[in-house]
Amino acid sequence: MRITEVESFAVSIPLKEPVAFATRVVEERDHAIVYVRTEDGTEGLGYTLGYGGADVVAQAVESVLAPMVEGEDPRDTSRLWREMFDGTVQIGRKGVMVRAISCIDTALWDIKAKAAGMPLYKLLGGHADEVPAYASGGYYREGKGLEGLREEMERYVERGHDVVKMKVGRKPVEEEVERVRVxxxxxxxxxxxxxxxxxxxxxxxxxxxxxxxxxxxxxYFIEEPVMPDSLDLYREVNEALDYAVAGGELEFNRYGFRDLIREDAVEVIQPDVTVVGGVTEWMRVANTAASHDIPVAPHYNWDLHIQLLAAIENGLWIEYFYRDSDVKAFDDVLEHPIEPEDGMIQLPQRPGHGVELDRDALEAFRI
Structure with missing residues (x-):
């Protein structure tokens, strides 16, 4: 089996109205989309959220990484990961290039699982056939107010969730305390x-x-109380609180997570498969955390992360956004959108990682 083609492009899906968290206002969700194809017609999919830079990630895949993997065996994920990482170390290590590696690596694992005729989580070891999901929300929106926040949280409970997450930090502390109380x-x-x-x-x-x-x-935890590179500050905050600090959604490889764990900076890690380096690196991070009895609660991208959380023993929760909250919009291009039932997500049994995209919808949002 050989790789014959790598296709990459960007899409941008607008939100109905702007939404904000502590440090940013978001009006659209852009993603880099990557397809890897083999000589026998097998196709693998990878993608990552771009935060305004999806086209840059797509270009990195096309111009830098695609030539490294074309003609190679897609099942050689460990070797190809190292060659992509080492081959771009002068311009990579973190950021755009590792997001690009994440896209290709995830597509390769999709191909591997399809070739094996099994869901990805089974190929990775299989620990559970369903995973718990928390409802993520509590964003800031013009006119929302405390009652809007209350209604949103109550809606998540009505939908069967025993775990919910909210944003904090955009308003003065006294107002944030009121939001948390509500x-x-x-x-x-x-x-x-x-x-x-x-x-x-x-x-x-x-x-x-x-x-x-x-x-x-x-x-239960405060996620990213400080910026991700402030490692000493992370540790100091974690030491000062009686509840957990969580982090890691913007860590780009195992080495960053090694430092977070070694410095006791967090008590829950949140690797994102579309950021950290793909499935290959995500599993390394999760297994390292297991050696320290640290739970894993991955960031966003539940359609991919259910496969990974179901393959490890230290998985905590999946982060899930309802489409009607209009915060994440990737459901708009999915062939098989997933929704929890009573706070649990059943693993799809399709071969591969199970994510398939609507090609017509992609074209409509293509940049």
């Missing part, structure tokens, strides 16, 4: 509340002051 009231005392600050706070005093004020409402 969320806790909406879900009740016995469900799990998660919070995400998207790296808002710039120093220990700001982060710890805010997070300690939230403690009254029994959060």
């Amino acid at each position: 969320a806790r009231e909406a879900i009740g005392p016995n469900r799990t509340l998660l919070m995400d600050a998207n790296g808002k706070w710039k120093n220990k005093q700001e982060a710890v002051r805010a997070c300690r004020k939230f403690a009254e409402y029994d959060p």
